[in-house]
Amino acid sequence: MALIVQKFGGSSVADAASIQRVAKRVTETKTAGNQVVVVVSAMGDTTDELLDLAAAISDSPPNREMDILLTAGERISMALLAIAIHELGTDAQAFTGQQAGVITDTSHGNARIIDVSPSRIQRVLEGGAVAIVAGFQGVTQHTNDVTTLGRGGSDTTAVALAAALGADVCEIYTDVDGLFTADPRIVPAARRIDRITTEETLEMAANGAKILHLRAVEYARRYGVPIHVRSSFSLNEGTLVTDADPEEGPMENPIISGVAHDSSQGKVTVVGVPDVPGKAAQLFEAVAAAGVNIDMIVQNVSEQETGRTDISFTLPADQSKAAKEALEATATELGYQSLSYDEGVGKLSLVGAGMRSHPGVSARLFGALRDAGINIEMISTSEIRISVVTRSEDLDSAVRAVHTAFGLDADEVEAVVYGGTGR
Amino acid sequence: MALIVQKFGGSSVADAASIQRVAKRVTETKTAGNQVVVVVSAMGDTTDELLDLAAAISDSPPNREMDILLTAGERISMALLAIAIHELGTDAQAFTGQQAGVITDTSHGNARIIDVSPSRIQRVLEGGAVAIVAGFQGVTQHTNDVTTLGRGGSDTTAVALAAALGADVCEIYTDVDGLFTADPRIVPAARRIDRITTEETLEMAANGAKILHLRAVEYARRYGVPIHVRSSFSLNEGTLVTDADPEEGPMENPIISGVAHDSSQGKVTVVGVPDVPGKAAQLFEAVAAAGVNIDMIVQNVSEQETGRTDISFTLPADQSKAAKEALEATATELGYQSLSYDEGVGKLSLVGAGMRSHPGVSARLFGALRDAGINIEMISTSEIRISVVTRSEDLDSAVRAVHTAFGLDADEVEAVVYGGTGR
Structure with a gap:
């Protein structure tokens, strides 16, 4: 039995039908005999809509309140995904960053994870359920204020949870089949990369390849978490990012x-x-x-x-x-x-x-x-x-x-x- | 200096312009020399939209996950209101039911408040800021799971906070000028009631008068909290619900x-x-x-x-x-x-x-x-x-x-x- 962390971005949970498709994929992984933790972003355009609302009120909103606002998006998607998995007959519970033990510094809007204590997630997994965790968010250590992790935050949440739980792999689902030797929109002959080191991935990401975020790869490199980048639209193998032999x-x-x-x-x-x-x-x-x-x-x-x-x-x-x-x-x-x-x-x-x-x-x-x-x-x-x-x-x-x-x-x-x- | 709890319902915060109007009212109360705690519901139709999303996925969603979903609405409105008040030059911070110390039993979807420990709200008030609190929600005592209070939940949050803080009055803002001797849509000659006992208000509410919710009035009766029902569209005095002489x-x-x-x-x-x-x-x-x-x-x-x-x-x-x-x-x-x-x-x-x-x-x-x-x-x-x-x-x-x-x-x-x- 493997422990697998799966991360789905906003485009993978853009509407009810997409959420049901993700639920099916999660349930299949679970019924194949794995323990599954799912990290989820806000639905499609939710974050942009919330930003527009705030912009209609203020040009310079306070960062603490913006973080409260923006974390509403994951709250919606994580609850809906738990409901969808439950509907397929598999027990699932949703957790905020705080409930999942994601502790950050106090840099609202661009917080850094300083500790992950996922004891509650571990109990849920041991109880046989799927745990859904809100990506992109954590909570400050002393005041319990919600924070957001900034760009690439959900990838980072997934990798950090995978590290803290000792997961076998962190699967990052996207709308392409993995990392490619070049952007297939420009180079039709580009090939999917089977396997790549974190160091190379960091260079690719820092120089324009948009699939994985730098912070998540850095985290994976430091804690030795293998990342499997793959498509939420197919069952194909994707790209394995790892430094292991x-x-x-x-x-x-x-x-x-x-x-x-x-x-x-x-x-x-x-x-x-x-x-x-x-x-x-x-x-x-x-x-x-x-x-x-x-x-x-x-x-x-x-x-x-x-x-x-x-x-x-x-x-x-x-x-x-x-x-x-x-x-x-x-x-x-x-x-x-x-x-x-x-x-x-x-x-x-x-x-x-x-x-x-x-x-x-x-x-x-x-x-x-x-x-x-x-x-x-x-x-x-x-x-x-x-x-x-x-x-x-x-x-x-x-x-x-x-x-x-x-x-x-x-x-x-x-x-x-x-x-x-x-x- | 009085301590005033003000509650604004969904129709009072339906869009950015409404939120700005509420912010103005709150700021005026604050600059008149009062300490102000604001309890806010979800914006306009947010709750219905979230219910529709869940209904598209499941006929019988688990109650715990529904509570996570529905509390996203207050998260949005409370953050936007804090931002709007901040924009008017008054310091304001938003708090979840959990952060405000609203502890409930575990009846997801219809939880009862069992304790309110608003020490953090008190610190914010002493620091000179306005505290915005999410209505309709609390958190379970042992597992820190978010709960919703069911119908009339935001009124109940406001009265419970007023009781715990020893507020001078709990103002419930609505779209009418107070309680009337009859529904003015049916009886054009109906008069606004200046003052009414909680017992009478309970009988009115239990028999079809929709302005105040039974649970909130029961709470006010038990803890002796005066409720001032008034319009968010005018500065008129409304109806004072109190058993005091x-x-x-x-x-x-x-x-x-x-x-x-x-x-x-x-x-x-x-x-x-x-x-x-x-x-x-x-x-x-x-x-x-x-x-x-x-x-x-x-x-x-x-x-x-x-x-x-x-x-x-x-x-x-x-x-x-x-x-x-x-x-x-x-x-x-x-x-x-x-x-x-x-x-x-x-x-x-x-x-x-x-x-x-x-x-x-x-x-x-x-x-x-x-x-x-x-x-x-x-x-x-x-x-x-x-x-x-x-x-x-x-x-x-x-x-x-x-x-x-x-x-x-x-x-x-x-x-x-x-x-x-x-x-």
Whole structure:
């Protein structure tokens, strides 16, 4: 008998019919002889509707009250799912984050889990019932105030519960069959990845692959929880994210796991920055203080005659306003000449744990892009990743060219079930 | 400085604009120098929408999970109200029934409050903020499972909190100006009642006046909490429900407080019941076991030649199916000849604490109905109430005739603000 944590996102429980389909899947897992804990997000658009209601009342609602508001969504979906499972003849009880023992810090809206004490969930499992747990939420340690975990919160809840319960696997259900070597909407020949390490998954997620959230993967990495990413629309095997050695098959990692891309990037160029020690630090301190996550940085060689240089950096496009404001507010101290903002950039990232022991990967990458006539504007690398910035209109063909160049294309294009937004 | 508990029902918080209006009223009470606790119901139709969702999934959902589902509604309204008050510059925090210390028994769907420990609410009030509390809900003592209080639950929450906090008054906001001597939709000359005892209010509520719920009034009676029923659409004084002696004015109660009516009644007649000892007890035991609330009972004089009699009783129309099934299931044991069901009945009740010391009230009531040409089918009385059953098509004119006969008509018809369903 295995203990399985299953997580279903908002699109999997968007209406009564979807909830009944999820209930059927949960019941099948249970009657196959497993203990089952289900983590569930709010139904479809519930969260957006609640945000709209709050926005109609206030531009700056207090975070504590927003968390109360937003957790109403999971309350609805978890109760309905428990009712649906019960209707299929299997005992099921729903629990809030608090009842499931999910303790967080007090950062309303973006809380961190500091402890999970799922004794009540364990009792329910021992009693033979399915436990449904509200994702995305916890409770503060001393005041019992409800908190939300921010983006990717339900995935994180699922992995954290799986860790605390010592689950055999944490199944993350989505609307695709797993992780792919590239986004199948761009690369029809993309293949489903059978097995991938957490480190590679982190690089893929950090560089635009939207299926799994960074925080959940980090949690899984730290506590050794295997994640099985699979489709709620099929019974196909999905992608196993794990650092454990495979029981069979080659011990070697494939050189390349996949090609991630991110079209939601912007590029800021600060023109004519005085080339004196400490200026760059001052500049990025100002940007960091505005909460902007900088990705790649390029600094041109200083012009001898002017003693000035240009500094460019990329960032998520939706943070460009904050970055611009921070730079303008410190324009006098920084002493630069002008600011420019480029929305037309995209980022391609080649990820693979085997890269460490295989030289020549970057040469092949640059060659593939050259052959496809695509210009590289910036480059950054980690031990297991190479990222390049291109014109955004070149991004899709760049992804296809690189995917082919590294032999990732499927022999035949699989019938990929793909739809929705992949949230 | 007074401590005031204000309760707003679903129609008062139906949308963002309504919530902002309530926030304004709360803020005015607070800035006038009072401590304010607000109890709030779910927004408008939220509860019905949640019930529809559950009904789409199951005909018999488990009660525990239904309570989780239904309490999502208050979670939304309480958070939005706190946000709206905050937006007006007054500090406000929202609390669940659990956080407010509302402990109940484990009867999911119709739980009874067994204790209220509002220490957290007290701290918030002492800190100068407004406390918003979710109505209609509590939490079980040992398992921390959320419960709902059933019909009238938010009124009960408000009165129970007022009692536990030692509040000066519990204001129940509704869409009318208070309690009236009769339903103004039927009797345009009905007057607002300034002051009424809990005993009279209980009789009015039990006999069809829909503004206040029985349980809340019973709670107020037991703990001596004054209730002020008033409109959320005006600043007018409403009706004070209290057993305290008035500080000024006559100590005598008026003879008659008002005329209640109930058109949602049905009448069951069991024809040809063997007139032997214990038969009536057996009959009503069967009906009571089906959860039916019987109101009035009439037993005809037995016919000597057959040794049989007819027994009629009234009940809420929506319980007639249950009563009929219970009687049919025990038809053999009871030995009656046939059943008949009459949907065309209505009940008029004349309520007044002064009735005790004033004979002749029933004579005047029967005279007024005779003069209006209205036939009386059944009669029942308590110490402070006389009820009669009439044909339902006669009910409205009966209420008007009685209202006039007891001198309750306003000299001039007041401009009564009246609308909606009075929930």
